[in-house]
Amino acid sequence: MDAHENEYAAAVAGMQETYGRPTNLPAVGDFVSGTTCGKRWSGYVMSAEPGRLAVECGGAWIAVSPEDITH
Template identity: 45%
Template sequence: MNDAHHAEYLGAVAGFRESAGWHDTQNTTPAVGDFVSGITAGKHWSGHIEWFSDDDATVVVNVDHAWVRVPVKDITH
């Protein structure tokens, strides 16, 4: 990769981090409809958030037309 392409890539990554800031800090809970992924009990998963539990400790993720309840703390992306 040449320097110009590398600089453009780094700029794009920095811009993405600004627009999706909760991924860096994990202080803000993601919203319904957000695409997330993570690892729970050694299993990788990814999908869109459908709803939150009453205590906001877990979310239900639509994983290719199936639903998985996972802890919010397990979200990595």
């Protein structure tokens, strides 16, 4: 990373700390990505309920917490 990328990453982290994460769950069919227990994942939401999402990741489904979503 160069200095500009570091500055951008710090600004995004500061905004997230100040404003928090979105409180709305993603809709079924939305593309999401995140980290759970140190493992990165990405895929499409197959079902969404409070506290848990089912995400299809290349043929496998995983259950993730909404707090694990980073994108």
